Structure formats: structure tokens, C-alpha cells
Amino acid sequence: MVDTVGSAFATPDAEQPWAALGLRAEEYDRIREILGRRPTGCELAMYSVMWSEHCSYKSSKVHLARFAEVGSETPRGPLLAGIGEQAGVVDIGGDWAVTFKIESHNHPSYVEPHQGAATGVGGIVRDILAMGARPIGVMDPLRFGPLDAPDTARVLPGVVAGVGGYGNCLGLPNIGGEVVFDRTYLGNPLVNALCVGVLKHDDLKRAQARGVGNQVIMYGAATGGDGIGGASILASETFDADGPAKRPSVQVGDPFMEKLLIECTLELFAAGVIQGIQDFGAAGISCATSELASAGDGGMYVNLDEVVLRDPTLSPEEILMSESQERMMAVVTPDDVEQFLAICAKWDVLATVVGEVIEGDRLIINYHGERVVDVDPRTVAHEGPVYERPWNRPDWIDALNADRAEDLPRAASGRELGEQVLTLAGSPNLADKSWITDQYDRYVRGNTVLAQPENAGVLRIDESTGLGIALATDCNARFCLLNPYLGAQLALAESYRNVAASGAEPVAITDCLNFGSPEDPDVMWQFREAILGLVDGCRELGTPVTGGNVSFYNQTDGVNILPTPVVGMLGIIDDVARRTPQGFAYPGDAVVLLGTTREELSGSSWAEAIHDHLGGMPPTPDLAAEQSLARVLVAAARDGLLTSAHDLADGGLAQALVEASLRHGLGVSLTLPDGDPTVALFSETPARAVVSLAGAQYAAFEALCAEHGVPLERIGEVVDTGEIEVLDQFTLALDDVRARWEAPIREAMA
Known part of the structure; x- marks a missing residue:
């Protein structure tokens, strides 16, 4: 009845x-x-x-x-649609607009990985479509349990097949994302999906x-x-x-x-x-x-x-x-x-x-x-209902912050230092992700200019002018556990830096806030601090929050995931022909380190991969330095000064050199800056990048850095010897580096 x-x-x-x-x-x-x-x-x-x-x-x-405090003004003008709409809409110039948004499909993807991930892609695509836009690209930040865990062998292939199968059938290029492994995601993977679409202003x-x-x-x-x-x-x-x-x-x-x-x-x-x-x-x-x-x-x-x-x-x-x-x-x-x-x-x-x-x-x-x-x-x-859940600063965090990675043993010789570079390159979180990304069509539609594994995905919007956009998603959840306020700002800063490294001006964000149970006061404190970090950071960077998603109850058997506020950053590039790729391109190019390096090893990939350690305080964000660095990278791309640029983040300078070298099989010969070589190679101080450029462009680039107050140091040059050579420390054959880097995921999924 x-x-x-x-x-x-x-x-x-x-x-x-x-x-x-x-x-x-x-x-x-x-x-x-x-x-x-x-x-x-x-x-x-x-x-x-x-x-x-x-x-x-x-x-x-x-x-x-609190996100309303950031405002709705991008560096290119006011948002056309923001929080409260199905997706944010950003004016990118020339009567063009783009709409983009990120959401989660975490729990369904644990229950049934293929369909959970596939319908996550389908759902976010329809959000973009409903704003009046043609969907033109997707991205997928993913988090799994340990690579060698039996359930990861069930979940990861299913999720990847779901993401790739659905997006490929739609004819949408998958231009970026992340894949991270951590024991807290065992039993609770994170499957976040971002879609971007294009429309004319009147089509909203x-x-x-x-x-x-x-x-x-x-x-x-x-x-x-x-x-x-x-x-x-x-x-x-x-x-x-x-x-x-x-x-x-x-x-x-x-x-x-x-x-x-x-x-x-x-x-x-x-x-x-x-x-x-x-x-x-x-x-x-x-x-x-x-x-x-x-x-x-x-x-x-x-x-x-x-x-x-x-x-x-x-x-x-x-x-x-x-x-x-x-x-x-x-x-x-x-x-x-x-x-x-x-x-x-x-x-x-x-x-x-x-x-x-x-x-x-x-x-x-x-x-x-x-x-x-x-x-x-x-x-x-x-x-x-609206709940003001209880929150309190956890009683365990002081002891965690006191357990500093800066106090861990360091390499005693150049040979040991070189072996640590190999260990990081072959660690699951830094290793080659092509087993995953090769299942995605990255170039369908013919407008993909840069895609995985580049710093950011870049899409052409207007064929006649070359107008385009860049997108990057980032979050180091280990930093967020140590300090969620700083960790959220570091996620924001990294996505900002990745977009700028491609040559695009960062203008707005969407976020997917993945946390444990809101009924746990520790989790609500983490969530509150992350929000405050993003609000303060976005206000300083001038990048409004266009919308996003909150995913709570990410826990299994009472174990909360690491707090994971994923930030998706949108950038605008006036001519995609002027984008900057991440890989070394020409032997003889100068290799230049931008920014200031500090002794910041806590929460780093070095601490995780070498010592299985998580403790201390994360690096200190410097958003003014991030803005200065971005201005240099965007202007250098516009003026054609650089042949490559790679932001420094997970794995520090060492991993950036590995990835820039492996991209096109060109090595590097360099001298480390003065000081502790462990800090020089593995510190994850933000607001830094490594770039390469022809010698003829060096004076102009040096003047540009001086104009914006960005420190630079010429540390070496690109070589075709097939080696990464750090003078007075170690030499690694690129073939050996590539073997270590390519093996982990491919072998685990074999």
C-alpha cells in the first residue's frame, strides 16, 4: 500500500x-x-x-x-559563478569561460572499484555539462593503501579501469592527477575526480x-x-x-x-x-x-x-x-x-x-x-541540519611534532647519498605512474598541450589565438597530519607552483576535502585548521575558491585517513605555444635552481622512503615567495627564456632532477649548493623550482629574477652522457635510475 x-x-x-x-x-x-x-x-x-x-x-x-572571506575576484576579473552553483565558472578572456570542479567517490570505489570510479567520473562530467559547458578534460587524484597490500591489488586496477574506461569512452583527455600510497588508505581509498569544461559567457x-x-x-x-x-x-x-x-x-x-x-x-x-x-x-x-x-x-x-x-x-x-x-x-x-x-x-x-x-x-x-x-x-x-561538531587540538600532536626528521641519520658518503636518490626514485609515491596513466587517453580531441607526467595539464581553448588553461591537483597529506593549517597551504602552494611552472597564471581553485569521521574532535580540528589555512592562503595568493566537495567518514576500524585536502588549481596561459615542459631538452643548457633552500626534512619523501618516519613540523609556506616565483616562471615562458621548468616538491631537488632527466633521456652534471648535501638534495622547502635554459638567455633571465626578488643559482648543465652526475658526490647511470623508477607499480600489478 x-x-x-x-x-x-x-x-x-x-x-x-x-x-x-x-x-x-x-x-x-x-x-x-x-x-x-x-x-x-x-x-x-x-x-x-x-x-x-x-x-x-x-x-x-x-x-x-569561511571561504566567502576570500572573495570572488580572480587576477583576471570576477567569477562568473562560484560557491553554491553546480560548478565554478571563470572568465579567461576573449568571451571564453571555463568551469571546473572536483568531487569524491571514495566509498563506492572501495565497495566496487570499477563502477565506483567510473560513475565518479560520469557524475562530475554532468556537473560541468549542467553549467552550459562542453566537458573538455578530466583529472583524477587517487589514494590507495600500501602498494604491496593484497586489497590494493583488488582496488587499484579496478579504479584505474573505471576512470580510464569511462573517460576514454567519452572522448575526454585525462591530463593529470596524482597517485599516492599510504597505510591509512587501506580499506578507504580516495577517488577524487575533476572535470573542466569550456563555454562562452552567454552560454552559462x-x-x-x-x-x-x-x-x-x-x-x-x-x-x-x-x-x-x-x-x-x-x-x-x-x-x-x-x-x-x-x-x-x-x-x-x-x-x-x-x-x-x-x-x-x-x-x-x-x-x-x-x-x-x-x-x-x-x-x-x-x-x-x-x-x-x-x-x-x-x-x-x-x-x-x-x-x-x-x-x-x-x-x-x-x-x-x-x-x-x-x-x-x-x-x-x-x-x-x-x-x-x-x-x-x-x-x-x-x-x-x-x-x-x-x-x-x-x-x-x-x-x-x-x-x-x-x-x-x-x-x-x-x-x-547544521552541526557545530566539537573540535580540539589532539593531545598526540605535540609528541608527533617533537619527533623531527631533521634529527634522523644522514648519508655518510657520496655513494650512500646516490643510493638514497635511487631509493626515493623507486619508492611507490615517487615511482613511474605510467602503468596507470597509459590506460588513459591523454590526447583525444587534439587540444592537449601538456599532460601527465608534466607539472600541469595544459589544454588549448582557442585555436585562433592559442588561449589555453592549465590545471594541477596536489596535496601532501603527510604534511597535513603534522600541521593541517600549514599542510593545506602547502597543497595550495604546490598546485599554484605547478601551474606557474607550465607557464600559466594561477587564478582560482576548487577543492576536495577528504577527512575522517566528523564525530571525532581530532578530525574536526584538522578540518577546521585546513579550512583556515586555505582561506588565508587563497586570500594572499588572490585565488578564490569556486566550489568543491567534502568527504567525511573516511575511516576503517576507527583508523582515520591522513587529512587530505586536495587542491585543484586553474591557470590561464595566453598562448599555449609558450608553455614550458618539465624535461631537460638540450645538451649544454644551463641548469638553475630558483628559490631559497632551508633544512626542512620532516614529512618529506626522504624521511618516508629512507627511514619510514613521519614526525616533526612540515616546511613553512612562503606565499609571497610563491607569487614572486610564479611571476618569474610565467614571464619567462611568455618571453621564451626557458627550455624546461620543474617545481620542487615531493623528493626535493633530487627527484626533480630525476624526472627532468628521464623525460627525454638527457642527464645533468651539477655541483650542489654549499651546505649539507642531504638538505640540498632532499629538503622540501616550497617556493622553489629547477629550470634549464640556453646560455644566450641567461642574462635576461637573471635580470628577470632580480626584478622579482627570486634567488637563483646556476648549479650545472644538461648533458648527453646518460648520467646524473653530482660532482664530488656520486654518478648515477640514467638506465639504472630508470629501471628503479619504472619497476614498482608495474611489478606490483604484474
């Missing part, structure tokens, strides 16, 4: 499964207070998914509000249901039983060590349907027949209807009988909660419905009128002629 609004009034004390749906007692009581009665089963389903942590941000809202679309009498149309795939309570519920739960047990909650993706949906939607935009649009993500119809209605100027009526089902046995509650993929909802004037449906038919995309915009402020949903939902949509979509 259908639970109707009438029966809710008639049976006020009927038992309801609110706890099984993830609601707390006080939340259920609040729903009853809002409605003035008990909810129907359908209303309970809607509130449960929309008030979940994943959809409502109920534990993070009070902290995320909003998620609003406006105009009484306008029709509400669902189009795309039919609705099935997959993903019921999927991301919305899974992302609000923790796991135990017994392994996956929630496969029915994971969505199933169809990239070929999504490709049709993309092209169909872009034609609908071009025809001018869409008044408002919303993608179907977490919470399915519950989300699309309540968010469209609450952002509009009226109410909405929906008839669930009109929803096309793959499974006719679904209950109305299941229809509302289903997170079946490749679906969109549009608001269309009555005069445009026929043309809308004809365009969908042309692309073999299902489309059905399921409702209309009505007078008033209610969301009304009927099923089999009975009213099963009658709510104020704002209470579902935007006025959920």
Missing part, C-alpha cells in the same frame, strides 16, 4: 525506518516538526538522502562559510525552476535499482575490516549513454530550449527536484508514474532515491517541449515530461494518483 500524505495524517504514530536510512532521532523529530506530521515513506526517503553528510554538508557548513546555465507552467522533463537513461542510497548513504558511513558488503548501493555507469547525453544536451543548449537544468547526482530525483524547485520562483509538481523505469518493481521511495546514472532534468517552456523531445529522439535519448512549475512554494509529487510528497523544497535541499 502506498504511504500517502493522507495516511501520514491518519497514522501519526506509524513506525518508520528513519535510523536505517541514516537519520538521527533529533533529525527525524525535526522533519516531523517541519511537516507538522510524520513524513510519508517518500518524504522520509527524500529527507534521508538530502540530509546525509554527502549532500547536506551538515558537519562542514559552518567552516565552509543555472539550476533553477522558473516560470509557472513551464514543463519539467527527465531525459537520459531509464531509472533502475542501482545506486539506491548510493553515494549519499555510503559517504556518510564508515567501513570495518571485513571488506565490501554494500554492492547494491553502488551505481552502474554507461559511458556511451553519457556521450549521447552530452551531445544531446549541447544541441538543446544551442537550440535555446532549456530554461533551467540540473544533473542527477547523489540522491537522484530527490536532489534534482528539490534543488531546482528551491532555487526557482515557484513550486514544482512531479508525477512519478511518468518516470521511465528499467525495473517496474521499484517502489516510489526507491524511484526517488535511485542514483542511476546518465540522467538530467530540464525546465522547458510549453512551446519548446516538442523541439526538446525531437532533439532527444535524434540522439536516441529517452525524454519524458514528468511535471511542471506551479504557483506557490511546494514540491508536490504524486504516484498512482496519490500525493506522496508535499514539502517546502528548501527544507529538503538547503535547510537541513
Whole structure:
């Protein structure tokens, strides 16, 4: 029997499964207070998914509000859309704009790695599409347990196949990301997905249901039983060590349907027949209807009988909660419905009128002629619970900070120093990732200018002018454990530096904040500190936050992941022909170190790979120095002064030299700066880069650095001897370095 609004009034004390749906007692009581009665089963389903942590941000809202302090002005002008929209939109000049956003699909990707990762890509692509943009590229920051752990052998290949398979089928280049291994991610991998799209200013679309009498149309795939309570519920739960047990909650993706949906939607935009649009993500119809209605100027009526089902046995509650993929909802004037449906038919995309915009402020949903939902949509979509979770500085952090990596033993000889360089190059987090990235198409569409393993992905936007964008994602979670405020700023600084090293001006960020349980005061302190670090850092760098995602409850058996606030940085490059690649290009080029190196080894790759150590304080960010360095790198790219540039981050100067040498098989001969060689090679002091350039350009580059106050030191030259030679210390054959660097992931996945 259908639970109707009438029966809710008639049976006020009927038992309801609110706890099984993830609601707390006080939340259920609040729903009853809002409605003035008990909810129907359908209303309970809607509130449960929309008030979940994943959809409502109920534990993070009070902290995320701080991002407004950064403002909405980029170095190139105001944002066209920012926080609160489906994705941020940035003016990049010449009537062009780009929209970009990053989100998580962590828990579904542990339960079912392939589909969890694939539908994570599909979901973020639809967010970008719903802003009126053509998706043009994706990135995927990934985190796994130890490379040699048995469950990593299950999760990693599945995730990579899901990311690659879905993105490749859509014809979207995968231009960057990260792959990091740490024991805290065992049982709780992180699968973050970023998408970027391009549009003209006038093409911007909003998620609003406006105009009484306008029709509400669902189009795309039919609705099935997959993903019921999927991301919305899974992302609000923790796991135990017994392994996956929630496969029915994971969505199933169809990239070929999504490709049709993309092209169909872009034609609908071009025809001018869409008044408002919303993608179907977490919470399915519950989300699309309540968010469209609450952002509009009226109410909405929906008839669930009109929803096309793959499974006719679904209950109305299941229809509302289903997170079946490749679906969109549009608001269309009555005069445009026929043309809308004809365009969908042309692309073999299902489309059905399921409702209309009505007078008033209610969301009304009927099923089999009975009213099963009658709510104020704002209470579902935007006025959920807000928690100020307790937070406190952990009592264990002082001892952790006192355990400094700077006090660890260092190499006693040049030979030992060289062996440490090899050890770092062959450590899982610094090793070659091509086993993964070769499964992704990085050059489809023909506009990829730089892609993995470069500092940043660079895409051409305008063929006539060469206007382009750069994107980088970064986060060293080890730094964030030691000090989440500084760690978040270091993630911001590294993404900023990576974009600048490619020759692009950094302008705005999106973030994916991955943390443990918000019910743990230690975690909430980490989260709060990371937010403050990003707010202060973005304010100083002038890079507004355009939007993003929070992922809580990333823990297994009570063990929280390392705090992992991933930062995605967008940069603008006026002519992609002037980009700077990371690899040494010409024998005889001067090799120059930019920035100041300090004794900062705590949290470093050296401490991890050589000593299995994590303690001390992370490096100190210097955002003014980052800005100066970026100005030099961007100006040098514009003026054609450099042949390569590589930021210094994980692994310090040593790893940057390894990667720059291996890129094109050219070695380097250098003399280390004065001081401790361990510090010179392995310190991870930020605001540094290593560049190469022709001798004829050196004086101009030196003057540019002096103009911006960036220290530089000529440390060596590019050679074609097939070696990395550090004079008076060691010589490494590139063949040996490459063998160490290429082996770990390839052999683990063999």
C-alpha cells in the first residue's frame, strides 16, 4: 500500500525506518516538526538522502562559510559563478569561460572499484555539462593503501579501469592527477575526480525552476535499482575490516549513454530550449527536484508514474532515491517541449515530461494518483541540519611534532647519498605512474598541450589565438597530519607552483576535502585548521575558491585517513605555444635552481622512503615567495627564456632532477649548493623550482629574477652522457635510475 500524505495524517504514530536510512532521532523529530506530521515513506526517503553528510554538508557548513572571506575576484576579473552553483565558472578572456570542479567517490570505489570510479567520473562530467559547458578534460587524484597490500591489488586496477574506461569512452583527455600510497588508505581509498569544461559567457546555465507552467522533463537513461542510497548513504558511513558488503548501493555507469547525453544536451543548449537544468547526482530525483524547485520562483509538481523505469518493481521511495546514472532534468517552456523531445529522439535519448512549475512554494509529487510528497523544497535541499561538531587540538600532536626528521641519520658518503636518490626514485609515491596513466587517453580531441607526467595539464581553448588553461591537483597529506593549517597551504602552494611552472597564471581553485569521521574532535580540528589555512592562503595568493566537495567518514576500524585536502588549481596561459615542459631538452643548457633552500626534512619523501618516519613540523609556506616565483616562471615562458621548468616538491631537488632527466633521456652534471648535501638534495622547502635554459638567455633571465626578488643559482648543465652526475658526490647511470623508477607499480600489478 502506498504511504500517502493522507495516511501520514491518519497514522501519526506509524513506525518508520528513519535510523536505517541514516537519520538521527533529533533529525527525524525535526522533519516531523517541519511537516507538522510524520513524513510519508517518500518524504522520509527524500529527507534521508538530502540530509546525509554527502549532500547536506551538515558537519562542514559552518567552516565552509569561511571561504566567502576570500572573495570572488580572480587576477583576471570576477567569477562568473562560484560557491553554491553546480560548478565554478571563470572568465579567461576573449568571451571564453571555463568551469571546473572536483568531487569524491571514495566509498563506492572501495565497495566496487570499477563502477565506483567510473560513475565518479560520469557524475562530475554532468556537473560541468549542467553549467552550459562542453566537458573538455578530466583529472583524477587517487589514494590507495600500501602498494604491496593484497586489497590494493583488488582496488587499484579496478579504479584505474573505471576512470580510464569511462573517460576514454567519452572522448575526454585525462591530463593529470596524482597517485599516492599510504597505510591509512587501506580499506578507504580516495577517488577524487575533476572535470573542466569550456563555454562562452552567454552560454552559462543555472539550476533553477522558473516560470509557472513551464514543463519539467527527465531525459537520459531509464531509472533502475542501482545506486539506491548510493553515494549519499555510503559517504556518510564508515567501513570495518571485513571488506565490501554494500554492492547494491553502488551505481552502474554507461559511458556511451553519457556521450549521447552530452551531445544531446549541447544541441538543446544551442537550440535555446532549456530554461533551467540540473544533473542527477547523489540522491537522484530527490536532489534534482528539490534543488531546482528551491532555487526557482515557484513550486514544482512531479508525477512519478511518468518516470521511465528499467525495473517496474521499484517502489516510489526507491524511484526517488535511485542514483542511476546518465540522467538530467530540464525546465522547458510549453512551446519548446516538442523541439526538446525531437532533439532527444535524434540522439536516441529517452525524454519524458514528468511535471511542471506551479504557483506557490511546494514540491508536490504524486504516484498512482496519490500525493506522496508535499514539502517546502528548501527544507529538503538547503535547510537541513547544521552541526557545530566539537573540535580540539589532539593531545598526540605535540609528541608527533617533537619527533623531527631533521634529527634522523644522514648519508655518510657520496655513494650512500646516490643510493638514497635511487631509493626515493623507486619508492611507490615517487615511482613511474605510467602503468596507470597509459590506460588513459591523454590526447583525444587534439587540444592537449601538456599532460601527465608534466607539472600541469595544459589544454588549448582557442585555436585562433592559442588561449589555453592549465590545471594541477596536489596535496601532501603527510604534511597535513603534522600541521593541517600549514599542510593545506602547502597543497595550495604546490598546485599554484605547478601551474606557474607550465607557464600559466594561477587564478582560482576548487577543492576536495577528504577527512575522517566528523564525530571525532581530532578530525574536526584538522578540518577546521585546513579550512583556515586555505582561506588565508587563497586570500594572499588572490585565488578564490569556486566550489568543491567534502568527504567525511573516511575511516576503517576507527583508523582515520591522513587529512587530505586536495587542491585543484586553474591557470590561464595566453598562448599555449609558450608553455614550458618539465624535461631537460638540450645538451649544454644551463641548469638553475630558483628559490631559497632551508633544512626542512620532516614529512618529506626522504624521511618516508629512507627511514619510514613521519614526525616533526612540515616546511613553512612562503606565499609571497610563491607569487614572486610564479611571476618569474610565467614571464619567462611568455618571453621564451626557458627550455624546461620543474617545481620542487615531493623528493626535493633530487627527484626533480630525476624526472627532468628521464623525460627525454638527457642527464645533468651539477655541483650542489654549499651546505649539507642531504638538505640540498632532499629538503622540501616550497617556493622553489629547477629550470634549464640556453646560455644566450641567461642574462635576461637573471635580470628577470632580480626584478622579482627570486634567488637563483646556476648549479650545472644538461648533458648527453646518460648520467646524473653530482660532482664530488656520486654518478648515477640514467638506465639504472630508470629501471628503479619504472619497476614498482608495474611489478606490483604484474
